Every structure is written in C-alpha cells, then in structure tokens.
Amino acid sequence: MNASDTSNSTPKAPATARGGTDHDVLLEVENLQKWFPVSSDRLFRRGKEHVQAVDGVDLQVRAGETLGLVGETGCGKSTLARCMTRLYDVTSGRVTFDGTDITSLSRRELRPLRREIQMIFQDPYGSLNPRRRVGSIIGDPFAIHGVGKGAERKRKVQELMELVGLNPEHYNRFPAEFSGGQRQRIGVARALAMRPKLIVCDEPVSALDVSIQAQIINLLADLQQEFNLTYVFIAHDLSVVRHVSDRIAVMYLGKVVEVAEADALHEAPRHPYTNALLSAVPLADPDLSDRRERIILRGDVPSPLNPPTGCRFHPRCPKAADTCAAEVPPLISRLNDGPDHLAACHFPVEIGENLVEARPTIAAERTEFAPELVNGDQS
Structure with missing residues (x-):
C-alpha cells in the first residue's frame, strides 16, 4: 500500500454520544x-x-456506558485515568465533566465534584489503610x-x-482479615458511597484470581444497572474488556490509536497495533486457536x-511507510466504518488483510532484538 491509498480513508466527524447528541457526553478530554x-544526567544537556x-x-465518555481502555504496561492508561479524575494536574489540554471545565x-x-467522580484502584491490598477498620475506610466519604x-453513618x-x-x-474488622476479593469489594463500597455519576476502574481485577475476577465484574455490572453508573474500565485482558465494555479505546505510548464499539473493534480492527493485540487473545475453541496466526512485532x-x-x-x-514517520495520523473514521469507529493510522487494516506476511519498510528505524508478543504483560 502506498500513500495514494489513503484516498479511501475519508475523514468523518466522530459521534459525540449515543444518539449523536452532546447531552449524552458525561466526560470529555x-x-x-x-x-x-x-532530571537529565547527560553531559551536554541542561535542564530537564x-x-x-x-x-x-x-476522548469522550458517554453517560451510562462502560468505556474500556486497553494497552501495554506503561502506555499511559492509569495516568490518563488520574487526569480524568483530577488526581493529577494536567500539563495542557482540557477535561470537561458534565458540562463543567474542571481542568x-x-x-x-x-471538593463538591468528588461526590460525582470516584475511582477503584488496582491493588486491593495497597489501596486500603491496614491500620484502620473497614467501617472507617468506607465511611470516609x-x-x-x-x-x-x-449511628446514621454506621x-x-x-x-x-x-x-x-x-x-x-464485619464493620470493625481490619483489611488484613479479608481476602483479596473482599478487599476489592471494600474499595467498590467506598467508591459508591456518594452515589457518583462516574467511576474510573483502574485494573480492578488484575490482582485477583480468575474466579474472583468474574464475581467483581458481575458486581460492577449489577451496580451499574441499579444506580445508572458510568464506568471507565482499564484492563490488559481484551476478552474481559470486550465482555464489560460498550466501547473500547486502545492506547499506545501515550496516544489513543483506535476507538470503536466493542464488537466492531474485535470483528474489524483498523489499527495494526489493535490487530496485533487481538491476535494474542486466548480462544476457547482449540481448533480456532490452532488455525489463527499471531502477529509478532519486532523491537521494544x-x-x-x-x-x-x-x-x-x-x-x-508491519505496514509502516515514509508517511508514517513524517506525519502524525489523526484519529478519524476510516474505510467507511462510520462515525463511531475511529483509528489513527495512515494505512488502516482492511478486512481479511494478513499482517503476518507483511514486511517492515523502514528498517533503519527498527531494532533487531528477538521478536516479542505485543501484549507481553497480560498480568
């Protein structure tokens, strides 16, 4: 594929919400x-x-939906989550929640906004103060x-x-007296105390056993239905994210490279990175798993x-050309996918395209280390 092939990738305005109205957007960055x-220790480089x-x-989060956020370790998922909730001050840009610029x-x-936005943290052991009783932890909000x-608070x-x-x-027990799954339920209870509109779940099941993961995911789904909650759900496991999410955003090295409805992303990924991630997701059917070829990416x-x-x-x-090194691709709709499927790629993946046989075109910029799976850290 060459630069002229981008003519099929006509830019389209992204949808702003379910039904296409701005009123459904709860949070926007x-x-x-x-x-x-x-600090830099390099001899001839001063400053930082x-x-x-x-x-x-x-990125937009629509009211009542679950937006999944996936990517490799270190891609910026948790940092983005903390910027969304204003636990971190942003360097630049804008965060708007429920129509209010909170940047x-x-x-x-x-402080009043904290009632509306809450967070469930990844580590159910480190996110709870071991010296305080559970009743006090949940009662903090x-x-x-x-x-x-x-008595009313109790x-x-x-x-x-x-x-x-x-x-x-078990109101007066300490966190050490609970299992990992129970500790995460404590974190869920604390986040739910003020009946928030938005809960950011930062890898809430990654530290739990598989059977316990299912229990926590089902609990979050039940709570969402009962209280009309909106979730941003961060995880490594794409199969889990597909199960819980209405839409999925894929991040790579600090940027969102693809956003789509969950089923559309799995059935027709447009970004080569998303395609590589999906090729490594375990399949329940051993015959399908044997026939599928994984996409191996070179370098770190x-x-x-x-x-x-x-x-x-x-x-x-595997599809890179000179244009890719020179120009930042915009996050837009491509290949007539519609306004809800956005990809940041000059040469998006077409249905049936085999990237396993593709060859790199900018060899000088590629490292020659041993091949590694793109989602090497699935923990």
Whole structure:
C-alpha cells in the first residue's frame, strides 16, 4: 500500500454520544497532555527532560456506558485515568465533566465534584489503610462531605457493605482479615458511597484470581444497572474488556490509536497495533486457536522520553511507510466504518488483510532484538 491509498480513508466527524447528541457526553478530554519532568544526567544537556506519559488525547465518555481502555504496561492508561479524575494536574489540554471545565479548579472547588467522580484502584491490598477498620475506610466519604453522624453513618456503611456482598457485622474488622476479593469489594463500597455519576476502574481485577475476577465484574455490572453508573474500565485482558465494555479505546505510548464499539473493534480492527493485540487473545475453541496466526512485532516499545516522530507505532508496524514517520495520523473514521469507529493510522487494516506476511519498510528505524508478543504483560 502506498500513500495514494489513503484516498479511501475519508475523514468523518466522530459521534459525540449515543444518539449523536452532546447531552449524552458525561466526560470529555481534549488534546490532553501529562508530562512528568525528569532530571537529565547527560553531559551536554541542561535542564530537564520529560516523560510524555499522555500526549494529545481526545476522548469522550458517554453517560451510562462502560468505556474500556486497553494497552501495554506503561502506555499511559492509569495516568490518563488520574487526569480524568483530577488526581493529577494536567500539563495542557482540557477535561470537561458534565458540562463543567474542571481542568484548573482548585482543591476547594473540586471538593463538591468528588461526590460525582470516584475511582477503584488496582491493588486491593495497597489501596486500603491496614491500620484502620473497614467501617472507617468506607465511611470516609461521609465524613469528608459531612453526610450523617454516629449511628446514621454506621447504618449507611453497613448498607453499603451488604450491597457489595460483605457481611455488615464485619464493620470493625481490619483489611488484613479479608481476602483479596473482599478487599476489592471494600474499595467498590467506598467508591459508591456518594452515589457518583462516574467511576474510573483502574485494573480492578488484575490482582485477583480468575474466579474472583468474574464475581467483581458481575458486581460492577449489577451496580451499574441499579444506580445508572458510568464506568471507565482499564484492563490488559481484551476478552474481559470486550465482555464489560460498550466501547473500547486502545492506547499506545501515550496516544489513543483506535476507538470503536466493542464488537466492531474485535470483528474489524483498523489499527495494526489493535490487530496485533487481538491476535494474542486466548480462544476457547482449540481448533480456532490452532488455525489463527499471531502477529509478532519486532523491537521494544520506544521510550516516552524520546518517542518516535509521526505515528508512534511506526518503528514496530508491519505496514509502516515514509508517511508514517513524517506525519502524525489523526484519529478519524476510516474505510467507511462510520462515525463511531475511529483509528489513527495512515494505512488502516482492511478486512481479511494478513499482517503476518507483511514486511517492515523502514528498517533503519527498527531494532533487531528477538521478536516479542505485543501484549507481553497480560498480568
């Protein structure tokens, strides 16, 4: 494929929400950047370098949906989540929640907003203070926002514990007395206390056994239906993300490279990176698994201290051409997919295209290390 083939990739305006109305967009990030300064020890380089953890992300979360966010370790998923919730200040760009620009709000101005946006953290062991009793941990949101006192607060906390499947009589126990799955239920109860509109789930099941993962996922689904919650669900496991998500956004090295409805993404991925990720997802049918060829990408993920020019995936992409190194591809609809399927690729993958046989075209920019699977860390 050459540069002239991009004529089939007519840009289309992305949909803003279910039904195509702005009123359904609960949270929106626009050209979001989060860079972390690091000291440089290089002899002739003064000042500081920056880790470009998130660089120019545009993304919308629609009310009532679950938006899945996937990508390799270090691609910026958790950093993006913390920028969405304003746990991190952004370097540039804008975060809008429920029609309000929250990018530059002070801590005092953010306090009322904390009732509406909550987070469930990855590590159920490290996210709970081991020196405090569970009742106090779950009751913190009530104390911070001045909701209820004494017996009333205890009743609310015990109702939350029962709601997430914990024994209310264990109100005075410490986190060490609970299993990993039970500790994550404590985190869910704490996030749910103020009945938020949006909950960001930062890999909430990655540290749990498979059977416990299913229980937590089912719990989150039940709570979403009961309280009309909106989720941003971050994970490595694409099969889990497909199961829980309405739409999926794929990140690579600080940028969103593809956004689509969950089924559309799995059936017709357009970005070569998404295609490579899906080729490594385990299949339940052994015959299908044997017939499928995995896409092996050469080289390592580039450093976010000095990311590649143009498309950041081009040094590892089997379809890369000179255009990919020179120009940043916009995140737009391609190959007549419709306004809900967006991909940032100059040469999107077509249905039935075999990338296993593709050959790199910019050899000088590729490392010659041993091949590795693109989703090497599925933990």
